[in-house]
Amino acid sequence: MVLRIDSLVHRYPNGTTALANVSLTVEAGERVAVVGPNGAGKSTLARHLIGIARPTSGTVEVNGRDAAELGIADLARSVGFVFQNPDNQLHAATVAREVGFGPRNLGFSADRRTALTEWALRVTGLTGETDSHPRHLSFSERKRVALASVLAMDTPIIVLDEPTTGQDHRSVALLEELLGDLHKRGKTIIAITHDTDFCAENFDRVVVLAEGYVRWDGPVERWLEGAEDPSESAFEQPQMTRLGQRLGWRTPVVTLDSFLDQLTDHAETGVCPRRPAP
Numbered sequence: 001m002v003l004r005i006d007s008l009v010h011r012y013p014n015g016t017t018a019l020a021n022v023s024l025t026v027e028a029g030e031r032v033a034v035v036g037p038n039g040a041g042k043s044t045l046a047r048h049l050i051g052i053a054r055p056t057s058g059t060v061e062v063n064g065r066d067a068a069e070l071g072i073a074d075l076a077r078s079v080g081f082v083f084q085n086p087d088n089q090l091h092a093a094t095v096a097r098e099v100g101f102g103p104r105n106l107g108f109s110a111d112r113r114t115a116l117t118e119w120a121l122r123v124t125g126l127t128g129e130t131d132s133h134p135r136h137l138s139f140s141e142r143k144r145v146a147l148a149s150v151l152a153m154d155t156p157i158i159v160l161d162e163p164t165t166g167q168d169h170r171s172v173a174l175l176e177e178l179l180g181d182l183h184k185r186g187k188t189i190i191a192i193t194h195d196t197d198f199c200a201e202n203f204d205r206v207v208v209l210a211e212g213y214v215r216w217d218g219p220v221e222r223w224l225e226g227a228e229d230p231s232e233s234a235f236e237q238p239q240m241t242r243l244g245q246r247l248g249w250r251t252p253v254v255t256l257d258s259f260l261d262q263l264t265d266h267a268e269t270g271v272c273p274r275r276p277a278p
């Protein structure tokens, strides 16, 4: 188990209770989407994972160690956090320096630093931008620089805050391919997101937070198929699900692959999707 959050309460100094009582465990290699309405406590929860927020009560364990006993630098070896706004994260004068900063700071050997930096730049499509100043890049590219700078730290856990917001189609496609690769490498991936298509295609488990509590926790398909009414959380169902419904399909589809499977079934049986089978 890489994360164990037990009865976590977070109250801000102004008295706002952002996390009322959150308990959650995450196994190594899981892909978890954390969803919920604005103000649900998602970002506050993520801040606990990197030690920039500390519990009012309750505990956060990362890799079997109480986060309260670990400094931010220690936690940075285990958890990489990609901020929603890359400008909160980028400080160096070139993309290469930005991406190289983390592995240097963690004391990795020169060879490992070079390999990780080159890999992170390649998989985020930034190899041609190594000498660019991050501020001269587009928002979408800056988000990829922030992602690359976290990847280069080679943490077992990667937390992404709204990774698809403000991203162009190419960047989302790159991100999805990368997430598949990270999953194969055994990384634990946690994303805070409002993007149900992104959830459907890239995550196995959904945790719904609302008003500082975990309201639902389970497989992404069950959530999207209505185990939790997405409309209650102000979520739009994935495009594939809505298209299946418009076609009158009885079995809900969630991903592009499941849509294509069902389309093939309908073609093979000769049953018109809009009409129920006799």
Ligand SMILES: Nc1ncnc2c1ncn2[C@@H]1O[C@H](COP(=O)(O)OP(=O)(O)OP(=O)(O)O)[C@@H](O)[C@H]1O
Residues within 6 Å of the ligand: 012, 013, 014, 016, 017, 018, 036, 037, 038, 039, 040, 041, 042, 043, 044, 045
């Ligand atoms: N620094 C802060 N001081 C006081 N209250 C805060 C602070 N940051 C967040 N809050 C409040 O804590 C609650 C949870 O906020 P949080 O940002 O964690 O929610 P969220 O689910 O990430 O929301 P969003 O989707 O809008 O980013 C909200 O009521 C918010 O107004």
